[in-house]
Amino acid sequence: MTSIDDFDLKILTLLQKNGRLTNQELSDLVGLSASQCSRRRINLEQANLILGYHARLSPDAVGLGMIGLIEVRLINHTAEYVESFHRMVAEQTSIVDAYKTTGDADYLLKVAVSDLAGLSALISQLVAGHQSVSHVKTSVVLNRLKENGLMMLPDSKVRQNGA
Template identity: 85%
Template sequence: MAQLDDYDLKILTLLQANGRLTNQELSDLVGLSASQCSRRRIILEQGNLILGYHARVSPDAVGLGMIGLIEVRLINHTSDYVESFHRMVAEQSAIVDAYKTTGDADYLLKVAVNSLAELSALISELVAGHRSVSHVKTSVVLNRLKENGLTIAAPAPLHQKSA
């Protein structure tokens, strides 16, 4: 992939905020013709700088309103243990993001489930019970403030009764 210029960076930024922009809308915002924007978008897609387009769906809409962050430490880092853990992560649909990290934990998993009971079962059966795992530490997300670089609307404040 050739060096990105200011037009490419602007296209990427605009599409990250709204992947539904047409080439004409994009061209109006970037200052290029629609055909130039289309060619640049195709080059960015083929160069794997645009990885896809998707709808941001509320977790509540699909019954996955509980988000958990699970720090995982492996017993050891032999290829057998690592590959086995990676396979489990790939096969488990409740794990929506997985990162190999530095620090105390080897991995950080973001999971989306329906309930606390489902989160507990996931931790017990798939993470803590997996032969590669030596330690887990879980945090439950109370409020999502920002995801994928986008601010999430703040929940309505709780009203307190006056005395």
């Protein structure tokens, strides 16, 4: 594991809030030169501490306004069933996030679909179409209060920097 200092941590924190910051802007905020910020950013990327840069889109913008949380229990945990389930998760574009968990469920899936019919179809695909799944429990998200560490405004716009 790469050791990071306070400057690296500040760079990571600032980029997490705004991945579009230039090295000069980082320099002004961190207190290092732009070239030092550039070198540090490259080192953080190469150490896989920065996994990528992307635009976070509103689910409504891409027609996937319904968010669901699905708890999944597997029939058993043989390598074949686990690998098969992992492949299905990787291939299913409606599954936004997937977590292996403790407790009653083996996995928690965050899914984004267009509507209830889309959610129903996905659940059917999970239960009927996959031999390793024994049980699912689904919840529909009514409101997103906080997502990716950011508070959401009532109209689902992201609250930026306490605004």
